[in-house]
Amino acid sequence: MREKMKVFGIPLGVMVLFVAALFVHQLFLVKELPQPDWSRSLPLDITAEEKPQVFQNNEELYVSSEGQVHALTITDELTVSNEKRIDTKITRGYPFWTDGKQVIYYKNGNLVLTLNQKDEILSKEITGLGTGTDKIYFWKKEKLFQYGLKEGSIDEVYTFQSEISDIHIEADGTSVIQVKKDDTHDSVYYMDEKGEVTEKPFMIVNTAPNKKMDGLTFKAEDGELNVLYNEKSRTQGTLSYNVYKVQAPLQELGASILTGSKLEFVNKSTGEKLVSPGGVQFVKLGGEDSILFTSEGQQVGDNSSIRLYSAPFEDADTLEGTSLNTTKHVTYFPVQLTDESLVWFNYDGGTYELYGASQNEQVVSESTEWSGRSVREALNNGVLMMFSSIVTTLTSFYWFLPSLFLLILLYIFRPNVFEKDGISWAEYASIIIFLLMPITYTSKAMNPYFYQVAPEYFVFPGSSYALLLLLSVITWVIWKKGRDPEWGSFAGAFYFMGIYVLFYITSIGPYIFNLF
Secondary structure, eight states: HHHHHHIIIHHHHHHHHHHHHHHHHOOOOTTOOOOBBBBBOOOEEEEEEEEEEEEETEEEEEEEEETEEEEEOOOOTSSSEEEEEOOOOOTSSSSSEEEEEEEEEEEEEEEEEEEEEEEEEEESSSSEEEOOSSSSEEEEEEEEEEEEETTEEEEEEEOSSSEEEEEEEEETTTTEEEEEEEEEEEEEEEEEOOOOOOOSSSSEEEEEEEEEEEEEEEEOOOOOOEEEEEEEETTTTEEEEEEEEEEEGGGGSOOOOOOOOOEEEETTTTTBBOSSSEEEEEEEETEEEEEEEEOOOOOOTTTEEEEEEEEOSSSEEEEEEEOOOOOOOOEEEEEEEETEEEEEEEEESSOEEEEEEEEEEEHHHHHTOHHHHHHHHHHHHHHHHHHHHHHHHHTGGGGGGHHHHHHHHHHHHHHEEEEEGSOOOHHHHHHHHHHHHHHHHHHHHHHHHHHHSSGGGGGTTHHHHHHHHHHHHHHHHHHHHHHHOOOOOHHHHHHHHHHHHHHHHHHEEETOOOOO
């Protein structure tokens, strides 16, 4: 029994220590902030089974889902202090406007106002609707109208040459208007806060099913217009997402058709390219011009999740994004509540749940406290990383081959080598050859992902070779102490190699591959 403990018990005990260190590291990681001045993501206990629609007005957030409009008052401490419900069913896919009492929306081809559960048709046979904080535009094919909130009046704004497709409205009333050009393209016009529309379009966007614009944001400052828009395309069944930028002086809009330049985003903390950017919008963060956007997550357990990022807006084709949330699924409808707080919906495949993040010191502090949710997240991440480490086992299989080949050749041509008592020189030689093999793997193993997720005691100058040396020494000591004297060279050599690989996949291996 004691011999079996030496042979198997000691290696298993060391492996348990490595695995325990992995889980402890993950427990501390779930307390880390996404950025030094931003809190971790906090649930606001608001859920929806169907995809919600969001509108912000009067410092309240309005969420339309499942036949009701929920009015939420969210405090600086990221708690819902007041929740009211307006029993009005908003038509899915169309925007709406509300001040908490009256609701204006599209219904059965009409512009409808609901107040105290009574409906009033404001205009009939409309074909589209666009809403801003204090602006409501609707259209009837090529004719654009404005509904005056204070007067309750309807005024015709402009008549285009073809049917209007969509309108994007900023808080100051400036707008970008899409007008149908043909079956696969829209012309884009600019309208200032006074309702003056450029005579000619300034850009063309795609609207084909396999390549179309999927969201737009803009700002007009210091006499210049900046437009960012998302484009979704499908090629041979594969979806791709890109963001394009258009810049031009306001006075020159319509003089020519502008072409968007593609924006690239990289993860500021790792330098890796961010994939599938979308949902872009202009915001002010810390008083600086910034953009919010979503992109695939690159951390442990993200599992192709869509995270929320911010990037300073600069006159460049590549922007550095930093993650603002710690949720693990798909981010929808990010909204900036204040200069220091954001909310969004996290979709886990079945339910939409409202989350928030803040720069408020109290919120930042409270978000780092362990909870049942964070502990489960840490355990889940640890399990996923251990499964990912199985790939290390498969890719390290070739480490055995040179040693195995040597032992087989010696067994065929020099069998007397294995007949000596004790550990033969062939066993030593095969072990030394084996120890050289992981060095060939180092450049692939110690990749940017490794340096991003590995604990600090694994990442230091020369760590890639120091860690291999440390594992070699530990394995050598256990091999010398635990090797059964009655074993032959084959058994002894493979005992050493097996222990080494098991130590490798439980210590370094979980930080090499990210399969999830």
